Amino acid sequence: MSSYESEIAAGTVVVLYLDQCHLIWDDARGYIWGPSDQRLEIPIVNQRERQTYYGAIDALSGEMTVIPFDEANGYWTMIFVEYLRQQYEGKRLVLCWDGASYHRGEEMREYLEGLNMARKREDWWITCVQFAPYAPEQNPIEDVWLQVKQYIRKHWRECTSFRQVIALFEQAIETLRFDFEKLRMYFPNLQMI
Secondary structure (H helix, E strand, C coil), X not given: CHHHHHHHHHCCEEEEXXXXXXXXXXXXXXXXXXXXXXXXXXXXXXXXXXXXXXXXXXXXXXXXXXXXXXXCCHHHHHHHHHHHHHHCCCCEEEEEEXXXXXXXXXXXHHHHHHHHCCCCHHHCCEEEEECCCCCHHHXXXXXXXXXXXXXXXXXXXXXXXXXXXXXXXXXXXXXCCCCCXXXXXXXXXXXXX
């Protein structure tokens, strides 16, 4: 990724860390007390009450883009990536994400092939970089999801319905500042805008 540093600094390439967050009713409950020598299991009562969010955080500015979707799949991934492309019109994007099947599935491959067709690899509109398998600690947006869910848990008394859990999630996205060291771990020499 260091090959992009001058273009990132010039603003012609934008690096985005992407992931999905699946918000469920039980995210309002964070911790329980029990004997330390026993594993406690709490059943999820209603798994249908869930909301999927697609999110991206700009590696340089820390700016967040979060949009609710029906679910996480190839179709919605393609829609979200196209939305990002329009938000950063005229700029090349480097998308850093995990190896979810819908990130590398047929719909995304066809979309990227069509978009980048007849362009040299170094001039692609969108380049995807995959983090190591089963390594969420490599993706800075995971820290965003953690902060947001901690915010929800701090306000658990307000959560008498799943609608209120969603409202707290969206309030946290709008009010919390997501500026942490991990955000710049891949580009330590670049200054935030």
